[in-house]
Amino acid sequence: MGETLGVAAGLVRLSFLVQCVYARSAAAYDLPVAQAQLLCVLKDRPRGMTELSGILHVEKSSLSGLVDRVERRGLLRRTSSLPDRRAVIVELTGRGKAVADAFYDETSEQLLEVVTGLSAADLDHFTRIATRIVLDESVPAIFGDSAGTGVAG
């Protein structure tokens, strides 16, 4: 052994690896990464455009086009919010929900394989620390239905 990367290099390369796995899984569902990400955010509940913009860290104008493309695939629909007639609620269709669930499960599985070589103790420790960082930094809930809805610093 001996080779040790710094924290920063470890984080960036790990991130690159995760992106690759995510992208490969998305491609298996014929989805661009951005669209798969949107599906995952909408997986558990409908969201407003401004809300989605904050979660995904994209401008509302960019989001309009992204939602258009996913809508064209029949995976989501725009609904109008009754209380505020300016607002739009974005929600998955039945097919959208099915695709989102399948993609989520498949991606989770592929990611588990990435950490297959770790001991149970290391895996547990690693998960705990990663969770800690992510919650500390208020990373939005772009994957997984549990905690975290804020906007990352």
Added chain:
Amino acid sequence: MGETLGVAAGLVRLSFLVQCVYARSAAAYDLPVAQAQLLCVLKDRPRGMTELSGILHVEKSSLSGLVDRVERRGLLRRTSSLPDRRAVIVELTGRGKAVADAFYDETSEQLLEVVTGLSAADLDHFTRIATRIVLDESVPAIFGDSAGTGVAG
């Protein structure tokens, strides 16, 4: 306490966080993420187009355009390989090297801040495990000059 994400959610959200930090840092240098990434790969040594294509996981045709745009900024130059006259060697210019170094240092610093809340022991453990995963999976050396030149599975 109580809130715990699964491994997969932890990995994806951590990756999202790292991407955000990376993107913000790149923006501070007026660089699109892909261009910053290319600079980091070239930071320590020149590379051929096919080699870069494998490291960055992009088609050579896409890479041609990417290299064009960075070249137009005066941050790299194409050199011809003497032994094989088909091959092209891509290397940073003086300014490119300066920008790459500055971006790399700044990004590393920003990423360190992300793990500021961890104890020394946790940070050490985390880094060791992340390094282990990244080396096990042969993640290319897209950041940091140490080990890893293979192509991710």
Added chain:
DNA sequence: TATTGTTATACTCTATAACTATA
């Protein structure tokens, strides 16, 4: 006036397919 969302525009990034030049 402020906010919600869209449209117009321009650029980056990406892949596929067809191509040139060299090996």
Added chain:
DNA sequence: TATAGTTATAGAGTATAACAATA
């Protein structure tokens, strides 16, 4: 024939600025 790289083309993704409708 095979490999190195480019060009052509088309589409996705993004931001900025200007706009419409509602609050």
